[in-house]
Amino acid sequence: MRANIGASWMALVVTGLIFLGGCAFQDDLIALEDRVIVLERQSEEDRASLRSDVERYQEDQAKSDQDSRSRHAELRALANDLREEIGQLRGELEQGQHGAKSLEGSVQSTLDRVARIEQYLGIGPSEKPAASDVDQDEAANGAEGVEETPEALYARAKKGFDQGQYENARELFRSFLKQYPKSEMADSAQFWLGEIYYHEKWYEKAILEYQKVIEDYPKGNKIPSALLKQGFAFLNLGDNANAGLILKELIRKFPDSNEANVAKNKLKTLK
Numbered sequence: 261m262r263a264n265i266g267a268s269w270m271a272l273v274v275t276g277l278i279f280l281g282g283c284a285f286q287d288d289l290i291a292l293e294d295r296v297i298v299l300e301r302q303s304e305e306d307r308a309s310l311r312s313d314v315e316r317y318q319e320d321q322a323k324s325d326q327d328s329r330s331r332h333a334e335l336r337a338l339a340n341d342l343r344e345e346i347g348q349l350r351g352e353l354e355q356g357q358h359g360a361k362s363l364e365g366s367v368q369s370t371l372d373r374v375a376r377i378e379q380y381l382g383i384g385p386s387e388k389p390a391a392s393d394v395d396q397d398e399a400a401n402g403a404e405g406v407e408e409t410p411e412a413l414y415a416r417a418k419k420g421f422d423q424g425q426y427e428n429a430r431e432l433f434r435s436f437l438k439q440y441p442k443s444e445m446a447d448s449a450q451f452w453l454g455e456i457y458y459h460e461k462w463y464e465k466a467i468l469e470y471q472k473v474i475e476d477y478p479k480g481n482k483i484p485s486a487l488l489k490q491g492f493a494f495l496n497l498g499d500n501a502n503a504g505l506i507l508k509e510l511i512r513k514f515p516d517s518n519e520a521n522v523a524k525n526k527l528k529t530l531k
Contacts, residue, residue, distance in 0.1 A: 410440045414449060426456045447473055447480030454489060463493040484510060484519035491523065500530055 417432030433449045440446065454469035473486035487510040494503035507523040514520050
């Protein structure tokens with residue numbers, strides 16, 4: 261009898277353990293399924309975020325490529341227009357409709373612009389702008405090995421600038437900077453390079469050349485002028501925000517300069 265009772269209790273205990281073990285296993289399974297669901301949701305969110313980032317990058321890249329192609333096409337069109345202008349000017353020259361000297365200068369100026377645009381685009385060799393006969397003779401004299409002083413080379417470059425012979429002046433100023441980088445006139449030579457591009461209305465290049473004055477010659481006296489003309493170049497590009505920042509920087513750093521007074525007056529017109 262006692263043996264039967266003990267066996268019954270033992271069976272009951274075993275059954276309970278099996279039942280409890282089954283419940284614990286079921287709870288673990290549910291918890292595991294919940295974790296899987298959370299992980300799947302997180303993974304899907306990560307994939308969606310990644311897809312969004314990729315799509316945004318592709319859109320930005322496409323816009324950048326489109327802007328670059330548009331700019332390239334505009335410059336090519338400008339080069340073609342200038343070449344047509346050259347053809348017209350040459351036709352007028354042949355027909356004697358204008359003074360020969362004046363018209364030749366117009367043709368050469370247009371050729372210079374075409375050369376710079378083609379060089380910027382990298383679309384092949386351009387027709388090299390020619391200097392005046394006087395400057396060609398001077399260049400020939402320099403090529404014969406006659407040593408030229410820094411002062412003489414600088415004066416020759418500045419003379420070319422004053423006479424509107426910008427391509428010739430550009431080459432001479434660059435030659436000066438290459439030969440005499442430590443000269444006291446080096447910052448001025450660099451500034452005139454910026455002025456050449458500014459007069460040619462190539463304002464992007466002018467800004468870069470003015471920046472070299474600011475960075476390469478921090479102790480020079482051309483920094484106020486470079487900042488002022490850099491601000492004006494941005495204005496000509498329609499970028500009033502950057503122009504304002506640069507003019508304010510000029511006023512802050514050089515408050516007593518004449519350039520600062522000009523900058524103050526210009527800022528009043530921007531408000």
